[in-house]
Amino acid sequence: xxxxxxxxxxxxxxxxxxxxxxxxxxxxxxxxxxxxxxxxxxxxxxxxxxxxxxxxxxxxxxxxxxxxxxxxxxxxxxxxxxxxxxxxxxxxxxxxxxxxxxxxxxxxxxxxxxxxxxxxxxxxxxxxxxxxxxxxxxxxxxxxxxxxxxxxxxxxxxxxxxxxxxxxxxxxxxxxxxxxxxxxxxxxxxxxxxxxxxxxxxxxxxxxxxxxxxxxxxxxxxxxxxxxxxxxxxxxxxxxxxxxxxxxxxxxxxxxxxxxxxxxxxxxxxxxxxxxxxxxxxxxxxxxxxxxxxxxxxxxxxxxxxxxxxxxxxxxxxxxxxxxxxxxxxxxxxxxxxxxxxxxxxxxxxxxxxxxxxxxxxxxxxxxxxxxxxxxxxxxxxxxxxxxxxxxxxxxxxxxxxxxxxxxxxxxxxxxxxxxxxxxxxxxxxxxxxxxxxxxxxxxxxxxxxxxxxxxxxxxxxxxxxxxxxxxxxxxxxxxxxxxxxxxxxxxxxxxxxxxxxxxxxxxxxxxxxxxxxxxxxxxxxxxxxxxxxxxxxxxxxxxxxxxxxxxxxxxxxxxxxxxxxxxxxxxxxxxxxxxxxxxxxxxxxxxxxxxxxxxxxxxxxxxxxxxxxxxxxxxxxxxxxxxxxxxxxxxxxxxxxxxxxxxxxxxxxxxxxxxxxxxxxxxxxxxxxxxxxxxxxxxxxxxxxxxxxxxxxxxxxxxxxxxxxxxxxxxxxxxxxxxxxxxxxxxxxxxxxxxxxxxxxxxxxxxxxxxxxxx
Amino acid sequence: xxxxxxxxxxxxxxxxxxxxxxxxxxxxxxxxxxxxxxxxxxxxxxxxxxxxxxxxxx
Numbered sequence: 001x002x003x004x005x006x007x008x009x010x011x012x013x014x015x016x017x018x019x020x021x022x023x024x025x026x027x028x029x030x031x032x033x034x035x036x037x038x039x040x041x042x043x044x045x046x047x048x049x050x051x052x053x054x055x056x057x058x059x060x061x062x063x064x065x066x067x068x069x070x071x072x073x074x075x076x077x078x079x080x081x082x083x084x085x086x087x088x089x090x091x092x093x094x095x096x097x098x099x100x101x102x103x104x105x106x107x108x109x110x111x112x113x114x115x116x117x118x119x120x121x122x123x124x125x126x127x128x129x130x131x132x133x134x135x136x137x138x139x140x141x142x143x144x145x146x147x148x149x150x151x152x153x154x155x156x157x158x159x160x161x162x163x164x165x166x167x168x169x170x171x172x173x174x175x176x177x178x179x180x181x182x183x184x185x186x187x188x189x190x191x192x193x194x195x196x197x198x199x200x201x202x203x204x205x206x207x208x209x210x211x212x213x214x215x216x217x218x219x220x221x222x223x224x225x226x227x228x229x230x231x232x233x234x235x236x237x238x239x240x241x242x243x244x245x246x247x248x249x250x251x252x253x254x255x256x257x258x259x260x261x262x263x264x265x266x267x268x269x270x271x272x273x274x275x276x277x278x279x280x281x282x283x284x285x286x287x288x289x290x291x292x293x294x295x296x297x298x299x300x301x302x303x304x305x306x307x308x309x310x311x312x313x314x315x316x317x318x319x320x321x322x323x324x325x326x327x328x329x330x331x332x333x334x335x336x337x338x339x340x341x342x343x344x345x346x347x348x349x350x351x352x353x354x355x356x357x358x359x360x361x362x363x364x365x366x367x368x369x370x371x372x373x374x375x376x377x378x379x380x381x382x383x384x385x386x387x388x389x390x391x392x393x394x395x396x397x398x399x400x401x402x403x404x405x406x407x408x409x410x411x412x413x414x415x416x417x418x419x420x421x422x423x424x425x426x427x428x429x430x431x432x433x434x435x436x437x438x439x440x441x442x443x444x445x446x447x448x449x450x451x452x453x454x455x456x457x458x459x460x461x462x463x464x465x466x467x468x469x470x471x472x473x474x475x476x477x478x479x480x481x482x483x484x485x486x487x488x489x490x491x492x493x494x495x496x497x498x499x500x501x502x503x504x505x506x507x508x509x510x511x512x513x514x515x516x517x518x519x520x521x522x523x524x525x526x527x528x529x530x531x532x533x534x535x536x537x538x539x540x541x542x543x544x545x546x547x548x549x550x551x552x553x554x555x556x557x558x559x560x561x562x563x564x565x566x567x568x569x570x571x572x573x574x575x576x577x578x579x580x581x582x583x584x585x586x587x588x589x590x591x592x593x594x595x596x597x598x599x600x601x602x603x604x605x606x607x608x609x610x611x612x613x614x615x616x617x618x619x620x621x622x623x624x625x626x627x628x629x630x631x632x633x634x635x636x637x638x639x640x641x642x643x644x645x646x647x648x649x650x651x652x653x654x655x656x657x658x659x660x661x662x663x664x665x666x667x668x669x670x671x672x673x674x675x676x677x678x679x680x681x682x683x684x685x686x687x688x689x690x691x692x693x694x695x696x697x698x699x700x701x702x703x704x705x706x707x708x709x710x711x712x713x714x715x716x717x718x719x720x721x722x723x724x725x726x727x728x729x730x731x732x733x734x735x736x737x738x739x740x741x742x743x744x745x746x747x748x749x750x751x752x753x754x755x756x757x758x759x760x
Numbered sequence: 761x762x763x764x765x766x767x768x769x770x771x772x773x774x775x776x777x778x779x780x781x782x783x784x785x786x787x788x789x790x791x792x793x794x795x796x797x798x799x800x801x802x803x804x805x806x807x808x809x810x811x812x813x814x815x816x817x818x
Contacts, residue, residue, distance in 0.1 A: 046799065047799030047800065047802050050796060050799055050800065050803075051803055068793075068796060069792065069796055070793055070795040070796030070799060071793045071794060071795045071796060072793070114786065117786060117791075118786065121779060121783065121786075125775055125776070125778070125779040128775065129771070129772055129775050132771065133768075136764075152768065152772075156772070
């Protein structure tokens with residue numbers, strides 16, 4: 001398969017090392033002697049991938065069975081519990097797929113979806129069969145036949161109503177018990193009354209029965225609800241499948257020297273932890289021994305790697321880049337930086353006003369009006385005729401005809417179509433309410449590192465020629481340092497021509513290697529080429545030296561996210577106020593803000609960010625917060641609506657209302673545009689539903705509604721509403737782009753795909 | 761004239777069979793990976809269903 005990365009051998013220094021203990025911790029027993037491990041493999045995207053992964057994994061000793069799920073991009077592996085875990089992740093890395101453990105505990109089988117689909121199937125079966133019988137009745141059956149068919153309909157309708165209607169009745173009951181009403185209350189009342197009346201009519205050999213209306217209504221509404229759920233679940237699965245960045249556990253050294261792998265929750269203050277390069281700091285800690293550099297970009301927004309040596313304090317969640325460290329925990333997990341952020345998020349959540357969804361607001365108006373109309377109709381007919389049965393029949397017909405079929409579909413259908421459109425553009429919407437809120441925003445607050453920028457450095461200029469670049473890239477391939485990755489990506493073309501031996505990495509300094517008898521050093525200028533005087537006044541960040549002589553120097557900068565300028569222009573055109581809020585130092589923030597022409601605030605603490613966003617809300621504005629770092633998490637919750645890139649920290653992706661998977665920042669204006677157009681369509685749909693009622697209700701009050709009229713009116717109005725919602729998908733629909741899994745999804749941070757290609 | 765006495769039950773039973781079949785496919789996890797199923801059909805090698813005694817992996 002040409003679309004797959006194939007045959008790529010990963011340099012050992014780069015390959016992700018998953019400890020056996022960590023795999024044990026994440027696996028579960030499925031049956032006697034068999035354990036199952038779920039891996040998330042974001043790069044799976046075609047049939048070839050399925051075959052290759054399954055064959056490779058099944059060939060490992062101890063593996064019973066491996067099965068790829070292409071939809072969720074996951075692999076389930078069953079292995080014999082007697083053995084140590086087979087090296088799944090290494091095996092996958094060797095064939096060019098980045099993989100990480102998938103936490104099944106946080107997932108749980110989606111019961112709601114199964115329940116909805118089952119209810120839908122039952123309702124569909126019942127609706128089609130009852131309609132079959134009803135059509136015979138409508139076309140003029142003899143009274144005896146009619147009664148028989150009514151009884152048959154009742155027989156089908158009763159279990160179907162009890163099974164499929166449950167979903168609505170439960171939610172309506174919940175609302176009523178708390179003294180509220182929602183859309184499910186009028187639905188439940190309408191459906192139950194229609195059934196009750198029909199049963200009464202059937203028993204008394206009446207002419208009209210509304211079994212078809214009550215079941216068809218359930219069927220239509222269940223379609224809307226199921227689609228809504230499937231869409232949201234898909235978005236959630238896609239978001240959950242992204243890299244798990246939090247440390248799951250750490251290697252703890254007991255006082256007697258024994259090494260144990262402990263889950264994060266079990267780590268206590270004072271424990272000594274061995275932290276390998278490439279691992280995240282599990283809890284706040286102090287460095288005891290070792291030298292390394294730490295990537296803090298996700299934690300504080302700091303764009304440059306920070307040196308760490310004895311005595312340095314580390315925040316939980318930072319990534320150890322270059323050398324092994326021995327650290328001592330200064331706080332347990334529940335007191336660490338991450339937990340602190342969670343507490344601030346909860347505080348921000350409680351401070352935010354509760355948003356009421358448009359459908360709930362509509363139903364709050366709608367239910368009393370409808371029930372009052374039905375009551376007045378009953379009283380009116382009692383005054384005119386005094387016949388209880390006739391008055392009741394007409395009053396119930398009013399309830400049936402106003403039963404919010406169109407209204408129930410009006411909002412979710414539009415949001416499903418909108419979410420689907422955004423999904424195709426790589427933007428995941430967590431729920432429909434997020435779209436409603438997104439349409440209301442008038443200002444956007446951006447984080448800098450990882451949001452406006454890619455959060456990883458890129459080679460901006462280098463002295464020397466293509467050969468020195470390729471040479472540097474070949475050496476850099478053996479290091480996890482962000483600069484090395486940038487170099488490897490920039491110079492990957494000629495990378496294969498060098499025979500590298502004796503490669504070693506020196507924490508805080510650089511990489512050393514021997515090529516063709518010469519001794520090369522790539523790293524800090526004072527370490528690699530202590531004697532050389534760089535020509536420029538500015539000291540370059542990285543130099544390449546042969547036997548101590550300077551060959552070339554390299555400079556890096558955090559690269560802007562693609563299309564940032566276009567996105568900012570589009571947002572300004574939409575009349576949205578934009579601001580940059582960063583935890584990074586003043587100089588880089590100022591440079592970037594000036595380049596984009598945006599107001600900025602630098603060196604902001606997480607609490608200040610959250611407070612700033614809350615202040616915007618207090619001033620009567622509605623802000624969209626876009627951020628990827630842990631320090632943005634409280635602000636994401638405090639904001640009216642929030643977005644996070646796929647590369648964001650776990651906690652942010654879970655907190656954000658929308659997550660965009662592609663690298664382009666155009667996702668932000670695109671999402672706003674779709675949300676705004678969805679709002680227009682939702683309003684149109686509500687108007688349509690209301691105007692349908694304006695026509696149908698007088699007819700029902702006059703007593704002119706037969707089951708046939710009710711069936712036509714309800715299906716007709718539902719179809720119109722659905723058709724109107726589909727317009728959102730049609731109008732200037734962009735050409736369907738293939739998602740770029742390797743580029744957009746976060747493994748670019750932990751697992752650069754370029755390396756796989758480069759190393760070929 | 762009284763054809764419907766057996767036609768209607770037949771229609772209902774056929775519908776019910778369809779419903780039960782759908783419930784079975786749902787329960788046995790045949791909709792868990794629709795994209796994957798579309799690709800697997802192109803594979804030449806034998807693609808056995810999941811072992812029946814175990815519950816389908818997710």
